[in-house]
Amino acid sequence: MELLRLIGVVIVVIGFIWKKDTIAVVVVAGIATGLVAGMSFMEILTILGKSFVTQRTATLFVLTLPVIGICERYGLKDKAVDLIRKAKNATSGMIISLYQAIRALAAAFSLRLGGHPQFVRPLVNPMAQAAAIAKYGELDEKTEDEVKGYSAAGENFGNFFAQNCFMGASGTLLIVTTLSAQNIQVNALQIAMMSIPIAVISVVVGVIHNYLFDRKLNARFKKKAEV
Known part of the structure; x- marks a missing residue:
C-alpha cells in the first residue's frame, strides 16, 4: 500500500x-x-x-503563454524564417551561441531577460529553427527537438554560470553566508571575481558545443541528400 x-x-x-x-x-x-x-x-x-x-510569483510565466500562442498561430515562425534568410551564413548553433553570450553578460549584471517563456520559446528557438530550415529545408521531428534542447541549454548555461558574477545575486550571498558559517571569511566581491572565469569558460564551451551541433546537422542532411 x-x-x-x-x-x-x-x-x-x-x-x-x-x-x-x-x-x-x-x-x-x-x-x-x-x-x-x-x-x-x-x-x-x-x-x-x-x-x-x-507561490504565485513562480507561475507568472503562465500569463505569457497566450501571447506566445497567438504569435505562433499567426506566423511567428514564418517571420523568423524570413528574417534569418536575409542573414547570410547564419546557423542554428551561431544563433544559440550569440544568445548564450548575451544571456551570460546580462546575468553578470543581474539583468533579467525573462528566460525560457519570454525569450527562448518565442524568439531564440524559432530563430534557430528558421536557420536550420533556411539551410536544410523542412526539418524532421528529431532535429526540431534537438534545436529546442540546444536553445534551452543556451539559456541554462548562460544564466546559471554567470549569475554569481554579480555581487548582489542571491547565489553569491548564499555562498558568502554558508562559508562564513564555517568560519571561512570571504566577501561578495571575492566570490564574484572567482565566478568570472567560470562564466567565460561556460560561454566558450557553449560556443564549441553549438559549433559541433552545426557540424552534426551538416553531416546528417548531407547523408540524407546522398541517399
Missing part, C-alpha cells in the same frame, strides 16, 4: 515520456497521489489553491 502512494511519480514519468502537457501531468499526478493517500477531492483542491497563492 505504501508503494501505491508513489503513483504520482509513475504518472509524471509516463507523461514526460509521452510528451504530454507538463502542467497537466503534474496536476494529475498530484490529484492521484492525494486520492491514494486518503484525502478528499476538496482537500486536494484546497492544497493546490494555497500552493498557487503562496
Whole structure:
C-alpha cells in the first residue's frame, strides 16, 4: 500500500515520456497521489489553491503563454524564417551561441531577460529553427527537438554560470553566508571575481558545443541528400 502512494511519480514519468502537457501531468499526478493517500477531492483542491497563492510569483510565466500562442498561430515562425534568410551564413548553433553570450553578460549584471517563456520559446528557438530550415529545408521531428534542447541549454548555461558574477545575486550571498558559517571569511566581491572565469569558460564551451551541433546537422542532411 505504501508503494501505491508513489503513483504520482509513475504518472509524471509516463507523461514526460509521452510528451504530454507538463502542467497537466503534474496536476494529475498530484490529484492521484492525494486520492491514494486518503484525502478528499476538496482537500486536494484546497492544497493546490494555497500552493498557487503562496507561490504565485513562480507561475507568472503562465500569463505569457497566450501571447506566445497567438504569435505562433499567426506566423511567428514564418517571420523568423524570413528574417534569418536575409542573414547570410547564419546557423542554428551561431544563433544559440550569440544568445548564450548575451544571456551570460546580462546575468553578470543581474539583468533579467525573462528566460525560457519570454525569450527562448518565442524568439531564440524559432530563430534557430528558421536557420536550420533556411539551410536544410523542412526539418524532421528529431532535429526540431534537438534545436529546442540546444536553445534551452543556451539559456541554462548562460544564466546559471554567470549569475554569481554579480555581487548582489542571491547565489553569491548564499555562498558568502554558508562559508562564513564555517568560519571561512570571504566577501561578495571575492566570490564574484572567482565566478568570472567560470562564466567565460561556460560561454566558450557553449560556443564549441553549438559549433559541433552545426557540424552534426551538416553531416546528417548531407547523408540524407546522398541517399
